[in-house]
Amino acid sequence: MMGATETGGNALTTTAYATSGRLRRPSWRDPRLLVGLALIALSVAAVVAIVQRADTTQPFYAAAHDLAPGTVLSASDLVVVHVRVAAGEYVSASDAAEGRVLDRTVGEGELIPASGLTEATGYSARTIAVTSAMPLAEGVGVGTLVDVWVTAQDDLGAHSTLVGQNLPVAEVREAQSGLGARGGQTVYVAVPLDEVATVLAAVSTSDDVAIVAAGS
Numbered sequence: 001m002m003g004a005t006e007t008g009g010n011a012l013t014t015t016a017y018a019t020s021g022r023l024r025r026p027s028w029r030d031p032r033l034l035v036g037l038a039l040i041a042l043s044v045a046a047v048v049a050i051v052q053r054a055d056t057t058q059p060f061y062a063a064a065h066d067l068a069p070g071t072v073l074s075a076s077d078l079v080v081v082h083v084r085v086a087a088g089e090y091v092s093a094s095d096a097a098e099g100r101v102l103d104r105t106v107g108e109g110e111l112i113p114a115s116g117l118t119e120a121t122g123y124s125a126r127t128i129a130v131t132s133a134m135p136l137a138e139g140v141g142v143g144t145l146v147d148v149w150v151t152a153q154d155d156l157g158a159h160s161t162l163v164g165q166n167l168p169v170a171e172v173r174e175a176q177s178g179l180g181a182r183g184g185q186t187v188y189v190a191v192p193l194d195e196v197a198t199v200l201a202a203v204s205t206s207d208d209v210a211i212v213a214a215g216s
Contacts, residue, residue: 059092060083061081061092062112065108067107067142069105069125072099080093095114125190125192127188130203131185132209136211145169148212149209152205161202164195165214169189
């Protein structure tokens with residue numbers, strides 16, 4: 001009987017040791033733990049790389065304020081912004097933009113289009129000052145496209161003639177008449193070179209000139 005008891009005790013002890021061996025914590029030297037850690041590290045690195053590639057931006061020039069056609073760009077006209085856009089479509093901050101001329105309107109905050117810049121000798125429009133006899137419509141400002149109308153009086157009455165169409169506004173100023181009194185608003189418009197003579201002849205008369213927002 002004693003022998004049987006001792007044999008049973010040894011069996012229980014062996015089972016306990018086997019169980020404790022299966023439940024003990026894995027060692028840092030356990031290959032399975034090392035492989036698991038390596039896989040986690042690789043996954044994290046891959047996610048970081050993907051995020052970094054997706055968030056890659058480059059410095060480009062944007063308009064610091066509304067810019068009209070004919071503007072000779074200076075440092076005060078430009079701000080640097082970091083964006084993701086197609087290469088070559090807009091002017092990079094590493095490009096030489098100052099001293100070049102815009103041939104189109106660029107609104108405040110908009111990127112400077114590479115195709116919108118030209119050398120001063122290649123710009124084919126001229127800025128003409130036109131004083132409007134009528135108040136400007138609300139919203140007419142730098143970059144707005146306007147039409148220029150001249151109204152003349154003759155024996156048949158008043159009749160209006162369109163002398164300039166879709167001309168971008170470069171600047172708007174309050175015109176001054178004698179003794180400092182206001183004399184209407186002077187609008188500086190960019191006129192294509194081949195239309196300059198026609199517009200100048202029309203607005204240089206004593207007839208009334210009106211600036212009308214294009215399309216209105």
